[in-house]
Amino acid sequence: MTVSPENQKLRPEMETDTEGAREEALRRAISGGARPAKPNGIATSFTFGWRALLKIKYIPEQLIDATIFPIMFLLMFTYLFGGALAGSTGDYLQFLLPGILVQTIVTLTMYTGVELNNDITKGIFDRFRSLPIWHPSVLVGALMVDGVRYTMASAIMIILGLILGFRPEGGILGMVAAVLLLQVFAFSLSWIWTTLGMIMRSEKSLMGVSMMVMFPLTFISNVFVDPETMPSWLQGFVEINPISLVVTAVRGLMHGTVTFAEISWVLVAAVILTAVFAPLTMYLYRNKN
Amino acid sequence: MNDQPQKELAIKAAGLVKKFGEERAVDGVDLAVQRGTVYGFLGPNGAGKTTTIRMLATLLSPDGGSATVLGYDLATEADKVRSHVSLTGQFASVDEDLTGLENLILIGRLMGYTRKEARDRGTELLHAFGLEDAARRQVKKYSGGMRRRIDIAASIVVTPDLLFLDEPTTGLDPRSRNQVWSIVRTLVSTGTTVLLTTQYLEEADQLADRIAVIDRGRIIAEGTSGELKASLGTGSLQVRLLHPEDRPRAEQLLAEKLNTSIILETDPSALSAQVSDTTQASTALSALTKANIEVTDFSLGQPSLDEVFLQLTGKPAEEEEAVK
Known part of the structure; x- marks a missing residue:
C-alpha cells in the first residue's frame, strides 16, 4: 500500500462530504420535477419518431432491408428473369420495377409491429402505457419513421432502375405520386402487423406469421408477371389481391396510364385496413394483460 | 368529476x-x-x-x-x-x-x-x-x-x-x-x-x-x-452444532425448554426455532451448554420471509409459477 497516513485520514471525510452533497442533489432533483402542460398527440408522435430515429442510429444494420435488399432484388430479378419473361432485360425492367418496388416496401411495413412486440417483451411497453399521453402516438411516431425508410428504399430502387434503363413515361411527377400512394398503403398495412405484434408471443413467431402472409400475397400478384398467362382460378385471386391493386396503380402512375378507379381502389383498401386494424391494435393495447 | x-x-x-x-x-x-x-x-x-x-x-x-x-x-x-x-x-x-x-x-x-x-x-x-x-x-x-x-x-x-x-x-x-x-x-x-x-x-x-x-x-x-x-415472535433462533449426531438430542432439549416447535434445517447440523423474547434464547443456550452439546453458531435473527409464511399459513412459502 502506498497510501500515506494523511490520505487515509482524509478519505472518510471526503466520502461523507460527497455523500452529503449527493443527498442534497437528490432531494433537489426529486422535488424539482414540476408538472408541465400536457403535450398534444402530434408532439408526442414526433417524440416517438425521434426515438425510432435514435434506434436507427444505434442499430444501423436495420437499414439493410431498406438499402441493400432492394438493390439485390432489382438486379437479381431483372437479369435472371428478364430475358425469359419479356424477351429482354430492358423491357422487363419497365414492367418489373414498379412491382418490385411495391413488394419491397410492403415487406418493410413489418418494422413497427416487430418493434412493438419487442417493447412488450422487454417491459418498456408498461412505462409508455402508464404515461398520460395520447397512446396511438407510440405507433404513429414509429410509423412516421417507417416513412423515412420507405422513401429511402424507393429512392434507391428508382435511381438504380433509371441507371439500368428504366424509362417511366409518367415522368418525375408520376414517380413521386406513385411513391406517395405506396406510402399511404404501407401506413395502412402496418396496422395489421401492429395488431399481430400485440398478440404474438415473440418477434420470431411474428416474423414467421408475417412471412407466411406476405410471401404468397406478393408472389401471387401482378408484381412479376402479367396474370394473363395464369389459370383462370388463379387470375381471380390475383385480381382481388390488394397487392395487385397497388401494383396496378403504381405502375399506372409511373407509366402515365393510371385511371382514377385504379387510384381509388388503393385508397379504399387503405381506409378499410386502417379503420379495422388501427382501432383493433389500440383496443389490444389498452387491454393487454 | x-x-x-x-x-x-x-x-x-x-x-x-x-x-x-x-x-x-x-x-x-x-x-x-x-x-x-x-x-x-x-x-x-x-x-x-x-x-x-x-x-x-x-x-x-x-x-x-x-x-x-x-x-x-x-x-x-x-x-x-x-x-x-x-x-x-x-x-x-x-x-x-x-x-x-x-x-x-x-x-x-x-x-x-x-x-x-x-x-x-x-x-x-x-x-x-x-x-x-x-x-x-x-x-x-x-x-x-x-x-x-x-x-x-x-x-x-x-x-x-x-x-x-x-x-x-x-x-x-x-x-x-x-x-x-x-x-x-x-x-x-x-x-x-x-x-x-x-x-x-x-x-x-x-x-x-x-x-x-x-x-x-x-x-x-x-x-x-x-x-x-410482535404477532410472529421476536425472531428466529438459529443454532448450528459441532457434531451433527447431537441434533436429535438438541431438538428434544430445545423443544422442552422453549415449548415451541423446532425446525430441522437442510444442513444436518442446524436447527431453528421461533422465540418470543431474548430470555428464551439465553435459556436455550445454557441448556445446550449444560447438556454438553457443542455449538458452533448461535444467533437470534429476524424471522425470514419463509418463517413468516410458515407462521402465517402453516406452510412454507413455495414459489408458485410466476403469473404474467
Whole structure:
C-alpha cells in the first residue's frame, strides 16, 4: 500500500462530504420535477419518431432491408428473369420495377409491429402505457419513421432502375405520386402487423406469421408477371389481391396510364385496413394483460 | 368529476380481483394506503403482488372490486390516475438501446417539457442518481444497480404523487440496494407516496411504514413491521452444532425448554426455532451448554420471509409459477 497516513485520514471525510452533497442533489432533483402542460398527440408522435430515429442510429444494420435488399432484388430479378419473361432485360425492367418496388416496401411495413412486440417483451411497453399521453402516438411516431425508410428504399430502387434503363413515361411527377400512394398503403398495412405484434408471443413467431402472409400475397400478384398467362382460378385471386391493386396503380402512375378507379381502389383498401386494424391494435393495447 | 381528491388516502381499494383464466391471481384485496408513507407488499413470486400493482397503475383492469387512487376512480378516471402516478416495473422500463440521458429526455418530452427543459431535467437527475458518467452510454451496458437507478429516475422526471416500485432491489448487490433505499427514503421525505413490492422482510422492515403480507392473491396479514413482528415472535433462533449426531438430542432439549416447535434445517447440523423474547434464547443456550452439546453458531435473527409464511399459513412459502 502506498497510501500515506494523511490520505487515509482524509478519505472518510471526503466520502461523507460527497455523500452529503449527493443527498442534497437528490432531494433537489426529486422535488424539482414540476408538472408541465400536457403535450398534444402530434408532439408526442414526433417524440416517438425521434426515438425510432435514435434506434436507427444505434442499430444501423436495420437499414439493410431498406438499402441493400432492394438493390439485390432489382438486379437479381431483372437479369435472371428478364430475358425469359419479356424477351429482354430492358423491357422487363419497365414492367418489373414498379412491382418490385411495391413488394419491397410492403415487406418493410413489418418494422413497427416487430418493434412493438419487442417493447412488450422487454417491459418498456408498461412505462409508455402508464404515461398520460395520447397512446396511438407510440405507433404513429414509429410509423412516421417507417416513412423515412420507405422513401429511402424507393429512392434507391428508382435511381438504380433509371441507371439500368428504366424509362417511366409518367415522368418525375408520376414517380413521386406513385411513391406517395405506396406510402399511404404501407401506413395502412402496418396496422395489421401492429395488431399481430400485440398478440404474438415473440418477434420470431411474428416474423414467421408475417412471412407466411406476405410471401404468397406478393408472389401471387401482378408484381412479376402479367396474370394473363395464369389459370383462370388463379387470375381471380390475383385480381382481388390488394397487392395487385397497388401494383396496378403504381405502375399506372409511373407509366402515365393510371385511371382514377385504379387510384381509388388503393385508397379504399387503405381506409378499410386502417379503420379495422388501427382501432383493433389500440383496443389490444389498452387491454393487454 | 372529482377534482378535489380526498387528502388522507393515496390508495383505497375494496375487494380487488384479477383472474387469469381459471386462476384468481388476485383474490379480494382490500387496501388503505396513507399519503406520504411507504407501503410494502411482501410475498413470494406469484403471490399476486405485481398483478395488484399493475391494476392500481391502470395497466390491468380488475375483474372485480373497486379502487380509488389519489382520489380518482380507477375504472372511470384512469387518465387522471396516470397523470399522477408512476411505475417502475420489475423488468427494464427504459429503452436499453438508448443512452441514459436520451431515455430521460424521451420521458421528459412525453410529459410536456421543451427540448431544453427535458435535457436539463435529465442531466439534473443523472447527477443526483450518480449516473452522470454513464449519461452517454447505452442502458444495455449499465450494471444492475445503475439500471435500477435509471429506471427510478425515469419514473420521477415529473415528480409523481404516487410511485409504484415493483421489486426495486431484487438481484442487486448490497451497495446498490442501499442506494435504492436511500432514494426511496428521500422520495418519501419530499411527500411522494411509495408502494413497493418485495420478497425480503428486511426490505419491508427498513422502508415500509405498513406492510401487507400477500399469499395466493390474498392479504394474510397487515400492519406496521412492529405489529407483524410482535404477532410472529421476536425472531428466529438459529443454532448450528459441532457434531451433527447431537441434533436429535438438541431438538428434544430445545423443544422442552422453549415449548415451541423446532425446525430441522437442510444442513444436518442446524436447527431453528421461533422465540418470543431474548430470555428464551439465553435459556436455550445454557441448556445446550449444560447438556454438553457443542455449538458452533448461535444467533437470534429476524424471522425470514419463509418463517413468516410458515407462521402465517402453516406452510412454507413455495414459489408458485410466476403469473404474467
